[in-house]
Amino acid sequence: MAKVVIVGAGVMGSALTIPLADNGHEINLWGTKYDQEVMRSIRKTRTHPRLGLALPGGLHLFALDELAHSVEEREIILLGVASGGIKSVMEMLGPFLKPGMVIVNVAKGLEEMGDGEIITIPQVIARALPQQLRSHIPVVAIGGPSKAREVAQRVLTSVVFASSSVRAAQHCRKIFTTPRYTVQVTSDVIGVEVGAALKNGYAIALGMCDGLKKREGVETMNNTKSTFFAQAAQEIALLSRMLGGRSATVMGLAGVGDLYVTSAEGRNITLGELIGSGLPAFQALEEMRKRRETVEGYPAIGIGYRLARKLEDSGKLRMNQLPLLKALWSILYQDKPAHEILFSLRLMA
Amino acid sequence: MAKVVIVGAGVMGSALTIPLADNGHEINLWGTKYDQEVMRSIRKTRTHPRLGLALPGGLHLFALDELAHSVEEREIILLGVASGGIKSVMEMLGPFLKPGMVIVNVAKGLEEMGDGEIITIPQVIARALPQQLRSHIPVVAIGGPSKAREVAQRVLTSVVFASSSVRAAQHCRKIFTTPRYTVQVTSDVIGVEVGAALKNGYAIALGMCDGLKKREGVETMNNTKSTFFAQAAQEIALLSRMLGGRSATVMGLAGVGDLYVTSAEGRNITLGELIGSGLPAFQALEEMRKRRETVEGYPAIGIGYRLARKLEDSGKLRMNQLPLLKALWSILYQDKPAHEILFSLRLMA
Numbered sequence A, B: 001m002a003k004v005v006i007v008g009a010g011v012m013g014s015a016l017t018i019p020l021a022d023n024g025h026e027i028n029l030w031g032t033k034y035d036q037e038v039m040r041s042i043r044k045t046r047t048h049p050r051l052g053l054a055l056p057g058g059l060h061l062f063a064l065d066e067l068a069h070s071v072e073e074r075e076i077i078l079l080g081v082a083s084g085g086i087k088s089v090m091e092m093l094g095p096f097l098k099p100g101m102v103i104v105n106v107a108k109g110l111e112e113m114g115d116g117e118i119i120t121i122p123q124v125i126a127r128a129l130p131q132q133l134r135s136h137i138p139v140v141a142i143g144g145p146s147k148a149r150e151v152a153q154r155v156l157t158s159v160v161f162a163s164s165s166v167r168a169a170q171h172c173r174k175i176f177t178t179p180r181y182t183v184q185v186t187s188d189v190i191g192v193e194v195g196a197a198l199k200n201g202y203a204i205a206l207g208m209c210d211g212l213k214k215r216e217g218v219e220t221m222n223n224t225k226s227t228f229f230a231q232a233a234q235e236i237a238l239l240s241r242m243l244g245g246r247s248a249t250v251m252g253l254a255g256v257g258d259l260y261v262t263s264a265e266g267r268n269i270t271l272g273e274l275i276g277s278g279l280p281a282f283q284a285l286e287e288m289r290k291r292r293e294t295v296e297g298y299p300a301i302g303i304g305y306r307l308a309r310k311l312e313d314s315g316k317l318r319m320n321q322l323p324l325l326k327a328l329w330s331i332l333y334q335d336k337p338a339h340e341i342l343f344s345l346r347l348m349a
Helices: A011-015 A017-022 A033-045 A064-071 A083-096 A121-128 A148-152 A166-176 A189-216 A222-242 A253-264 A267-276 A281-290 A297-313 A323-333 A338-343 B011-015 B017-022 B033-045 B064-071 B083-096 B121-128 B148-152 B166-176 B189-216 B222-242 B253-264 B267-276 B281-290 B297-313 B323-333 B338-343
Strands: A003-007 A026-030 A060-062 A076-079 A102-105 A110-112 A118-120 A139-143 A157-162 A181-186 B003-007 B026-030 B060-062 B076-079 B102-105 B110-112 B118-120 B139-143 B157-162 B181-186
Touching (some): A003 A011, A003 A064, A011 A148, A017 A166, A026 A064, A118 A297, A139 A189, A148 B222, A157 A166, A157 A189, A157 B222, A189 A253, A189 A267, A222 A253, A222 A297, A222 B253, A253 A267, A281 A323, A297 A323, B060 B064, B064 B083, B102 B166, B121 B189, B139 B166, B166 B181, B297 B323
Parallel strands (some): A003 A076, B003 B076, B076 B102
Antiparallel strands (some): B110 B118
């Protein structure tokens, strides 16, 4: 039995209480200041309001001022906050961290620093660790296709634990693996994070097909969707390779697997559909804001594009090797009409 | 302007009249004895009954006894017959073929010979050519995600022309390419054909999720589908590599692209859904036969499994590197219950 604290009561951290409880681990749950309504609801009904599902009975719930207490003697710190909240939560956590603890992280992707440097979320976490602990607390990132609600419903899910410390990732695999939540281990953190970030952006192109088909008066555009899917996989593989990731990762759960699950449904798809049906991007984004839905794929295309430009500047690739990224950028950031851009796309021959 | 004859009035050959006519080529269409009702309907209404769409006006239609006449002076023979009909049609065509002609083929995949040898469809065609013409008539195979109906509706489609003669493939690319039908060229015939054959089989696993979710009482099983999608890509890549294909092909249109389009809808998905919801395979196959629907993925799993066993016998791989293929084989050919087999699947770590 392991002692785990989940820091942040978002949907994914909370959903992971299910495999952890199925394995009999002792689980503390602490919510950030943004999670307090969720925590009240869990306290009262045992149900996570955004998951719409009951959490395990044995969960220990901690109040906002009890972070120190919740982290005490924990071997696993499961960081369940959104990427934007990681820095501030890491600052709060700092004083309570001890050598031997492992941080497991659910937020995925790339972050852009103030100076324009682009780093992975695990790097954000590692940099936020107290200096003297940096080589003593490994960070394990969860990649691969996992919708939180399905994890909580024990739908068969396979994920990737990525860490520069393969030993830490293997240890975590033992703790998290159940018959319905299976874990592969990789050291390719870059490949996993590049895939995780960009798949959200490329999924917008698949959503655009759902909008375009109405415009074109056809029932299906599966040929086009499949073209964009394959192109996205190739462009993610290229970018990942240029940054030091491995192609094999893109061929697996954290690449095409994650792209597939993201294409099935979600906010990226909805944004794409609005744009494909004829709205300029700024209007479609305004519509999503009204619905209070943040679309991860939008900033992902911005970061991906700037990353690609940097790689081009350093002579590592040419932008015309990434025609779909370029197309998405000009639709999303220059309000170009989706049908004009996508139907004149020149893919690699 | 090129002179083209389409041999066989199936849905894909007929759909390709659209890009060919858009490019102003002269098109003959000859139907096999099985196509005569279709030919009558086209003659009468210009509409292909199975496509439900009008074919180009300038099409020259030929009667069953006019094969010789239809092939005269053609530089492109577009073979539009199903894989099972290729040998007999090639025998009929033999006397009319001339050096300089190119055969473009739409049927995809692998065929098992009487002696157990497994070869690609382009090999079947090449072997059926008159001896003296074998090095004078190149065979170009069309791979990648293309549903015939969408091709005929000018939905943006991207395909792969694969040939050991890259020059012939490039020549055909010029003839077929339109703004809505784009063509990439590759020499990796093995990679394209292995992907084309096996994607049908692996799509059955994705269909099974649609059946299993009812059984499990959940609305979606996208995590599981994505797991199987990624696993299928990896297993196709492994098999293809062992036979001399390239991994990059699996990452492209003819691999994940084709797998994606096949997973969207179709008979393989329907068969999978029937089995996933609880029917043993033999009953589900009986049900499909009643509906007069042949399921390409079923024999594909049989051939794929026997191919893998041969590769294992020669020490090139181990069957447990292909857990999803093994699982599908035991569900489809040994009537094992899908939920038991799939939920206890051990994927590669």
